[in-house]
Amino acid sequence: MLLPALREKVLHANREIARRGLAPHTFGNASGIDRAGAKPLVVIKPSGVDYDSLTPADLVITGLDGEVVEGHLRPSSDLGTHTHLYREFPSIGGIVHTHSEFATSWAQAGRPIPCLGTTHADYFHGPVPITDPLTAEEVAKGYVRNTAAVIVRRFRTDNLDPLAVPGVLVAGHAPFTWGKTVSDAVEHADVLEYIARLAFRSILLGASESGIPAHVSEHHYQRKHGPKATYGQR
Secondary structure, rough: OOOOHHHHHHHHHHHHHEEEEOOOOOOOOEEEOOOOOOOOEEOOOOOOOOOOOHHHHHEEEOOOOEEEEEOOOOEOOOOHHHHHHHHOOOOEEEEEEEEOHHHHHHHOOOOEEOOOOHHHHOOOOOEEOOOOOOOOOHHHHHHHHHHEEEEEEEHHHHOOOOOOOOOEEEOOOOOEEEOOOOOHHHHHHHHHHHHHHHHHHHHHHOOOOOOOHHHHHHHHHHHOOOOOOOOOOO
16 A cells, blocks of 8 residues: 555544534545655545545545546545645645635635734734635636636735645635645644634624734744744754
């Protein structure tokens, strides 16, 4: 069986997004990529399979072209989004897609999540971006692949670093998050849902969507992620 260690990590990630309430029913998936070999390989959840019943052998391994290399089940229907993101964002090693309640609400409203506080700033270097809606032509020509294409377009247009902004809202759809590892992607999905909930409630209480001052958000992001970071242990 190929990539047993990565299979275990991806299996754990899929179970975690369900356990944390980020992916009700089977509304989500997690994947990881192994870039060490001659051909990058993606390990991803099979389509429509309940998280509790998953085993390492159930996970599907594909190339970046989407061709199944190993597996007896059909891969996630979102495979084309994952593989396109891995091609375009070579710094990431794991991707999570959920339909978590508050983040999905922002996505369905077509609104980015403003940085309203330091909790947000500790993880996202700026607002959580929202993509443009897919056009009728993009849906017809390849909905899954073009879901990734509108994500990449937003990051290119706004000159965003995918490691500094480890997630996005797909307009009318739901969030995708990522990280250097699939476990990082799970953490970012969990944090994204939390800050989406905080932002929703803060705006109901009258918070300005202009957010906290830039010098405060920048300080908080840099103290955790910058070259002179002071958060955590060395």
